[in-house]
Amino acid sequence: MAGKNTQVLMKQHPKGWVTEEDFEIVEREIPKPGPDQVLVRNIYLSLDPYMRGRMDPVRSYAAHLKPGDMMGGGTVGQVIESNVASLPVGAYVNGMLGWQGYAVAKANELRVLDPKVAPISTSLGVLGMPGVTGHYGLMEIGQPKAGETVVVSAASGAVGSVVGQIAKIKGCRVVGIAGGQEKCDYVVKELGFDACIDYKAPDMQAAFKAATPDRVDVYFENVGGEIMEMVFGRLNSFARVPLCGIISQYNGQPYPFTGMRHILVNRAKVQGFIISEHMGYWPGAIMEMAGWIKAGKLKYREDVAEGLRSAPAAFIGLLKGKNFGKQLVRIAPETL
Structure with missing residues (x-):
């Protein structure tokens, strides 16, 4: 096949905030699929906060x-070349194929998509x-109740x-926290949250209490x-805290958290989780959220570079x- 495979490498471990100098862009040969493999032309890449943690040489x-x-x-x-009967050329697939233009993969590493569904x-x-992270963390750990x-x-x-919209579907009062008035307006006016606190505003603490x-x-x-x-200072007795991420600390020194007393006094449950450890949960959550999207109950927004x-x-x-x-x-492009 003509052309090259562009890849983005981590050139060095970041020191503090990530910079573009921490990456290297290279051009390599487009790989050939072997037996029981397909060649995938990547169309979209997901960027997520967890990637920052994997750039540090820590456990x-x-x-x-x-x-x-x-x-x-x-x-x-x-799929643009296939040695797998169940994955014909032209099929759209989702997988963990990395920051590159082309990749080879086996069928069990890919999820086949139906572009007619969404x-x-x-x-x-x-x-x-x-989406599944939000669904699982809220429903399985947060266990929200109406009111x-x-x-x-x-x-x-x-x-x-996703978390806030599902909580609204379940009959809860939902308060978001976001950076800037534009994002807060979107959360309230478009997504239906009851309130949103701008963490960049000088009156954040008072606004959150209100x-x-x-x-x-x-x-x-x-x-x-x-x-x-x-937020820990406002927890109710027996509050539940799904701990999904701590993006504010990924690029600097750990924050000196002093809220352990609130966890004890309120008998709060704080639980971290990694959604890749709950793959059996995915199909049901995706099916339910697809139904909510179709019914106009779940909205989403994409920022595409x-x-x-x-x-x-x-x-x-993003960070x-x-x-x-x-x-x-x-x-x-989505089509060849």
């Missing part, structure tokens, strides 16, 4: 990257890992926006730091909260 739930390794990540693509990009967002107050940080993002007169029963945590400290070479800058923007909605990179 985590997944192996860290070494200098020279290709950046990993979820993709949507189209746009293929949604398999990286609302109908993919972020309770649910607070969601990073509320306009791919995970937070928005949670009955305190907080479920807190879906995405950011950590000062915001987590603030153009071209694989734009991925490092878009990723840095700084510059994206608005699910951050994607369009690598190639």
